[in-house]
Amino acid sequence: MYPNDGFRELGRQECLGLLATAPVGRIVYTRQALPAVLPVNFSLDSDGAVLLRISAESELVRAVDGAVVAFEADAVDAVSRSGWSVVLTGRAAVVTDQAELNRLDQTGPRSWAPSPKEVFVRIEPELVTGRELVGGRTMYGVRLSF
Numbered sequence: 001m002y003p004n005d006g007f008r009e010l011g012r013q014e015c016l017g018l019l020a021t022a023p024v025g026r027i028v029y030t031r032q033a034l035p036a037v038l039p040v041n042f043s044l045d046s047d048g049a050v051l052l053r054i055s056a057e058s059e060l061v062r063a064v065d066g067a068v069v070a071f072e073a074d075a076v077d078a079v080s081r082s083g084w085s086v087v088l089t090g091r092a093a094v095v096t097d098q099a100e101l102n103r104l105d106q107t108g109p110r111s112w113a114p115s116p117k118e119v120f121v122r123i124e125p126e127l128v129t130g131r132e133l134v135g136g137r138t139m140y141g142v143r144l145s146f
Contacts, residue, residue, distance in 0.1 A: 007133050008132045009130075010084065014130070015130035016128065018073075018075070018084050018086055018130065019044060019050075020044045022075060024039055024041055025050070025073035026039050026040070027052070027069055027071050027123075028072065029067060036063075041110075041112045042073075043107075043109040050122070051108050052109065053109045053121075054121060055115035056118060061119060065094045069090070069123060070089045071089075072088075082132075083133055086129070086130035087128075087130065089125075089126055090127070091123070091124055092122070093122055094119050104120045108120055
């Protein structure tokens with residue numbers, strides 16, 4: 001990005017703080033050698049990992065277990081033309097440790113589309129980036145947004 005382009009780079013802790021406020025994000029993974037994106041509800045664990053609770057029978061579980069994925073969430077205010085976007089990249093894995101499963105069953109996310117058998121997927125944050133646009137900007141009298 002160029003200086004004064006209207007965006008502000010966000011630090012890792014600021015990104016995680018904003019991510020924790022979003023109710024829905026998008027997981028980006030590979031399906032049949034092509035990028036695929038799905039909206040999901042989630043929560044953040046105390047170490048900054050993204051946690052998903054999804055159907056054990058879903059295609060998503062098979063596609064992401066052990067794979068590097070991206071996770072994105074954002075918030076936009078169209079009236080003020082401001083907002084933020086955070087992208088977290090890391091390895092996803094189905095949680096199998098029983099003690100961890102017991103803990104996540106109490107503290108982890110609740111599925112918005114419950115199924116009879118669910119699993120937790122943890123995305124470990126290896127790369128966390130974000131940017132914020134505050135109040136948009138103008139160029140030649142025209143208001144621009146992202």
